[in-house]
Amino acid sequence: MGKIILTGDRPTGRLHVGHYVGSLRRRVELQNSGEYDEIYIMIADAQALTDNADNPAKIRNNILEVALDYLACGLDPEKSNLFIQSQIPQLCELSFYYMNLVTVSRLQRNPTVKAEIQLRNFETSIPVGFFTYPISQAADITAFQATTVPVGEDQLPMLEQTKEIVRKFNAVYGETLVEPDVLLPDSEICRRLPGTDGKAKMSKSLGNCIYLSEEPQEIRKKIMSMFTDPGHLKITDPGKIEGNTVFAYLDAFCRPQHFQQYLPEYANLEELKAHYQRGGLGDVKVKKFLNAIIQEELEPIRARRKAYEQNLDYVYEVLREGSRRAKEKAQETLEKVRASMRIDYFADRALIREYQNRS
Numbered sequence: 606m607g608k609i610i611l612t613g614d615r616p617t618g619r620l621h622v623g624h625y626v627g628s629l630r631r632r633v634e635l636q637n638s639g640e641y642d643e644i645y646i647m648i649a650d651a652q653a654l655t656d657n658a659d660n661p662a663k664i665r666n667n668i669l670e671v672a673l674d675y676l677a678c679g680l681d682p683e684k685s686n687l688f689i690q691s692q693i694p695q696l697c698e699l700s701f702y703y704m705n706l707v708t709v710s711r712l713q714r715n716p717t718v719k720a721e722i723q724l725r726n727f728e729t730s731i732p733v734g735f736f737t738y739p740i741s742q743a744a745d746i747t748a749f750q751a752t753t754v755p756v757g758e759d760q761l762p763m764l765e766q767t768k769e770i771v772r773k774f775n776a777v778y779g780e781t782l783v784e785p786d787v788l789l790p791d792s793e794i795c796r797r798l799p800g801t802d803g804k805a806k807m808s809k810s811l812g813n814c815i816y817l818s819e820e821p822q823e824i825r826k827k828i829m830s831m832f833t834d835p836g837h838l839k840i841t842d843p844g845k846i847e848g849n850t851v852f853a854y855l856d857a858f859c860r861p862q863h864f865q866q867y868l869p870e871y872a873n874l875e876e877l878k879a880h881y882q883r884g885g886l887g888d889v890k891v892k893k894f895l896n897a898i899i900q901e902e903l904e905p906i907r908a909r910r911k912a913y914e915q916n917l918d919y920v921y922e923v924l925r926e927g928s929r930r931a932k933e934k935a936q937e938t939l940e941k942v943r944a945s946m947r948i949d950y951f952a953d954r955a956l957i958r959e960y961q962n963r964s
Contacts, residue, residue: 627790
């Protein structure tokens with residue numbers, strides 16, 4: 606069996622640099638590595654509706670935003686299937702069968718579900734679709750027979766539940782589904798880039814994001830107002846690296862060649878950190894360095910996005926064709942699942958023979 610990737614994003618808005626360092630950059634590398642036979646990248650609109658059912662326009666309007674960011678970052682429709690989740694009806698049927706393999710108490714114990722319920726104030730009124738998202742995600746992953754699922758650290762409980770469903774299904778019905786491996790981001794900082802205000806998570810609702818498509822002046826404004834070390838009041842004061850958002854971003858974006866290009870008085874990031882920690886280095890200088898790096902990284906992405914915005918018919922066709930191929934793959938899996946469960950009644954004449962034998 607070949608190596609297959611399944612990953613994706615909820616279309617709740619434009620993608621930001623947290624998505625980029627946490628998944629998008631890695632996806633492009635994996636796509637171009639030649640190590641994978643098939644890659645499926647999903648715009649998870651159906652999942653996004655589980656907590657946006659009263660505002661479907663928000664999801665609909667952001668389908669293209671996410672697709673544009675995907676293409677701008679370098680995802681290639683010739684190598685990766687970009688598709689829309691709701692256009693694959695086989696996922697609903699698979700979810701329906703998997704629901705019988707999971708208990709309510711098990712879903713309630715899922716740490717990711719518990720955290721998301723609390724975040725959205727769903728404690729007293731949880732939408733069923735939202736509550737059963739781990740089952741839906743298992744359908745997404747298994748439908749494409751994914752062997753590898755790149756995720757952030759916060760999604761590990763969800764992947765563990767997918768594995769449990771796969772094991773239970775295979776134990777009851779015979780070896781049918783593929784148990785996926787998890788692929789985490791390379792570095793810890795890339796797993797969860799903090800918001801520009803220093804909060805633990807970059808979030809659209811908190812307004813602490815740098816979007817991939819933002820204009821240079823807006824990016825600079827956000828970087829220059831970034832949270833640093835509140836105790837670093839004067840340049841001569843020693844500064845702290847831990848919890849300092851600017852250095853967290855440098856860890857995620859900085860490469861050795863950036864020093865020769867933008868800050869030649871330092872050989873590497875460790876030298877810069879050491880100077881900041883002993884005092885004598887101001888926040889403004891470090892922020893200007895970070896701004897130069899991020900502007901360099903995002904400029905070609907922004908330019909490609911603007912080019913794709915001029916050809917939206919092509920973007921729609923990419924999604925249409927990717928969804929067609931994804932549907933074919935999911936149908937293959939669904940037929941295997943039905944056969945294993947022995948509910949493929951019209952493809953299996955054994956039902957008639959069994960009835961005749963009983964008679």
